[in-house]
Amino acid sequence: xxxxxxxxxxxxxxxxxxxxxxxxxxxxxxxxxxxxxxxxxxxxxxxxxxxxxxxxxxxxxxxxxxxxxxxxxxxxxxxxxxxxxxxxxxxxxxxxxxxxxxxxxxxxxxxxxxxxxxxxxxxxxxxxxxxx
Numbered sequence: 001x002x003x004x005x006x007x008x009x010x011x012x013x014x015x016x017x018x019x020x021x022x023x024x025x026x027x028x029x030x031x032x033x034x035x036x037x038x039x040x041x042x043x044x045x046x047x048x049x050x051x052x053x054x055x056x057x058x059x060x061x062x063x064x065x066x067x068x069x070x071x072x073x074x075x076x077x078x079x080x081x082x083x084x085x086x087x088x089x090x091x092x093x094x095x096x097x098x099x100x101x102x103x104x105x106x107x108x109x110x111x112x113x114x115x116x117x118x119x120x121x122x123x124x125x126x127x128x129x130x131x132x
Contacts, residue, residue: 001025006065008058010040012113020058023066030123032079033058034112042116048085051119052078052092059123060096070096072125076104079120083108089119 005019013020021030035043035051036058044050060070076097080089086106093104102123112120 006062021062026127028068028125030062032120032122034117034120045116048118049088049092052089055121056096068125073102073123074126075102075124077122078106079109081118
């Protein structure tokens with residue numbers, strides 16, 4: 001089975017040694033994704049809602065890079081540095097996934113790789129047989 005990698009070219013990928021997304025057959029895993037722009041700069045500093053929107057757009061780009069879409073997502077894991085932001089983060093997640101309804105978790109962590117990052121999301125997708 002062919003393994004396909006997608007890179008978003010952030011500075012962390014080559015340092016840590018990972019891909020933004022990887023596809024093996026119908027299964028796609030998207031690494032923990034943060035609110036960065038195409039230059040790797042953190043966006044929407046201090047705003048967990050807007051960071052979540054950016055993150056999901058970044059996930060969407062990674063999925064497209066390996067032939068998938070948000071509708072193929074079956075699981076997300078949301079990491080927040082302050083669980084009190086759950087409503088803002090959840091609202092943004094729901095705007096994209098409200099009809100898709102993947103399994104999900106939201107977990108508070110002490111910090112992320114950059115102090116301005118408030119949210120990080122992982123995603124898993126599965127392609128239907130006709131998309132394989």
